[in-house]
Amino acid sequence: MSRRKKTSSTAPYPAISARETALEQFRALLAPEDFQALLEELERPLLPAFRINPLKTSPQAVADWCNWYGWEVQPVVFCPTGWQVRQARTPLSQTLEHRLGHYYIQDAASMLPAELFDLPASPYPLILDLAASPGGKTTHLISRTLDRGLVLANDAGLERITPLRLVLQNWGTVNTAVTRFPAEKFGRWFPATFDWVLLDAPCSMQSLRPTESHPMRSISQREQSHLARRQTAMLLSALAAVKPGGQVVYSTCTLAPQEDEAVLDEIIRRLPFSVQINPVTDRLPAPAPALANAFGQVFHPQVQNALRLWPHRFSTSGFFAARLTRTGEVELPIEPPPARPLRETGQEPLNRSNLQEITHWLQNTYAFDLLSVLETYRLELWHSQTSVFAVPIAFLERFNELPCQMLGLKVLEETPDGWQPAHEWVNRFFNLFHAGRLVLPNEMMDEWLKGKDVPLPVSAANPPAVWLVFDERNRFVGRGRSSGPWLKNLLPRRLIG
Numbered sequence: 241m242s243r244r245k246k247t248s249s250t251a252p253y254p255a256i257s258a259r260e261t262a263l264e265q266f267r268a269l270l271a272p273e274d275f276q277a278l279l280e281e282l283e284r285p286l287l288p289a290f291r292i293n294p295l296k297t298s299p300q301a302v303a304d305w306c307n308w309y310g311w312e313v314q315p316v317v318f319c320p321t322g323w324q325v326r327q328a329r330t331p332l333s334q335t336l337e338h339r340l341g342h343y344y345i346q347d348a349a350s351m352l353p354a355e356l357f358d359l360p361a362s363p364y365p366l367i368l369d370l371a372a373s374p375g376g377k378t379t380h381l382i383s384r385t386l387d388r389g390l391v392l393a394n395d396a397g398l399e400r401i402t403p404l405r406l407v408l409q410n411w412g413t414v415n416t417a418v419t420r421f422p423a424e425k426f427g428r429w430f431p432a433t434f435d436w437v438l439l440d441a442p443c444s445m446q447s448l449r450p451t452e453s454h455p456m457r458s459i460s461q462r463e464q465s466h467l468a469r470r471q472t473a474m475l476l477s478a479l480a481a482v483k484p485g486g487q488v489v490y491s492t493c494t495l496a497p498q499e500d501e502a503v504l505d506e507i508i509r510r511l512p513f514s515v516q517i518n519p520v521t522d523r524l525p526a527p528a529p530a531l532a533n534a535f536g537q538v539f540h541p542q543v544q545n546a547l548r549l550w551p552h553r554f555s556t557s558g559f560f561a562a563r564l565t566r567t568g569e570v571e572l573p574i575e576p577p578p579a580r581p582l583r584e585t586g587q588e589p590l591n592r593s594n595l596q597e598i599t600h601w602l603q604n605t606y607a608f609d610l611l612s613v614l615e616t617y618r619l620e621l622w623h624s625q626t627s628v629f630a631v632p633i634a635f636l637e638r639f640n641e642l643p644c645q646m647l648g649l650k651v652l653e654e655t656p657d658g659w660q661p662a663h664e665w666v667n668r669f670f671n672l673f674h675a676g677r678l679v680l681p682n683e684m685m686d687e688w689l690k691g692k693d694v695p696l697p698v699s700a701a702n703p704p705a706v707w708l709v710f711d712e713r714n715r716f717v718g719r720g721r722s723s724g725p726w727l728k729n730l731l732p733r734r735l736i737g
């Protein structure tokens with residue numbers, strides 16, 4: 241006989257409204273001393289946090305930033321690339337490194353999901369992020385695989401695609417494609433395909449730590465049931481899309497058990513022989529188990545392997561995450577995915593002689609070894625009328641015809657004055673450009689970062705048409721075109737401060 245009490249998805253949960261109402265409901269889920277600790281934690285401001293971009297920088301840089309910007313930091317206990325900031329003279333959002341994608345500002349709790357995956361055997365894993373925008377956790381997945389695996393970053397929201405593209409472009413990822421489809425479709429279109437699938441599900445955001453991007457609002461019981469049904473359908477799709485033996489992480493930024501433990505309970509009930517919820521306590525320095533029961537519903541014992549971050553556990557927002565391994569069949573009706581060959585979007589593979597020409601030009605002008613980058617990251621060059629892009633070979637092999645909103649990274653732009661390396665490409669691989677660099681003196685930096693042209697500070701016998709500009713701290717700060725005695729500023733408008 242089942243140990244669970246049968247409940248429908250609407251009853252017996254009470255309706256949840258704003259923070260105080262939610263707190264009153266959550267009181268029943270915590271021991272009295274824990275509830276007191278929670279109330280005390282909520283009196284303190286939430287510490288801002290950031291995660292570094294290992295594609296561009298290293299943890300050692302954090303010490304410099306602390307000096308330069310008057311930051312006092314502490315490591316995020318479950319994320320080796322994350323730091324919480326106790327004090328900051330310069331806010332996290334106002335540094336050059338932030339503008340250039342050297343770190344991502346993210347609540348510490350949101351750094352948990354990507355850390356739950358075990359690195360797969362393949363150095364080039366296929367990864368699906370089903371609800372990705374604005375891309376915080378996608379950048380983390382990319383960091384964990386050092387941009388070697390292909391990440392399909394999907395989000396169904398039309399207005400959510402541009403922020404996602406901008407975040408990924410600034411992160412400098414090459415092995416990424418952005419798509420816009422309902423997450424529910426991927427298990428039908430691409431069964432047993434991915435090594436990792438992340439489902440950071442749309443939820444009621446009852447995190448107890450409202451922010452501008454995560455407001456807490458009243459939510460009706462009906463809406464909550466609707467959310468839980470959608471989360472379950474999306475999680476089934478994730479489990480169908482992952483390979484047998486592959487891992488799915490389910491996360492939400494809500495503490496409402498209806499969208500957390502109850503969703504996992506439903507999945508385990510439906511797929512008892514095909515899915516396991518893995519113990520992942522080794523990822524945390526102290527236990528943060530999910531609930532054994534809530535509001536009269538007793539959950540399957542495996543559900544307790546999930547992690548429930550009450551804000552007072554690690555001084556974060558409220559959060560929930562679980563890692564599941566697919567152990568057997570998860571079948572959804574198969575459907576053909578939508579198809580639009582890449583060539584129909586006005587792009588074509590670069591032919592051998594153009595590839596040679598570009599390779600030589602980059603080598604001669606910038607001492608940049610393009611072929612080695614293409615080989616390391618498994619990329620192929622494609623071109624449109626005015627640009628050359630590095631396209632992930634894994635995408636061409638497995639998803640060639642899947643319509644996407646962004647694919648790979650721009651390498652070059654063709655202008656009336658000839659080729660110039662794309663800002664995004666140099667902003668990613670600046671360490672591999674060994675020539676064509678110039679250092680702008682500190683006194684010119686203010687004007688430069690405002691997008692102004694400045695006097696060319698060097699004279700060279702054989703100058704490149706486009707210089708790669710660095711500051712005195714050796715940070716890449718954009719490209720500049722020689723124009724007589726002037727350096728014409730090519731900083732993209734979105735980066736002008």
Ligand SMILES: C[S@@+](CC[C@H](N)C(=O)[O-])C[C@H]1O[C@@H](n2cnc3c(N)ncnc32)[C@H](O)[C@@H]1O
Nearest residue numbers: 371372373374375376377396397422423440442
């Ligand atoms: C919690 S947010 C994702 C945050 C993101 N993972 C991050 O870390 O930056 C949930 C996202 O799910 C998207 N979404 C809602 N319904 C969806 C669906 N049916 N399929 C795919 N995405 C959906 C929303 O547009 C929203 O961007």
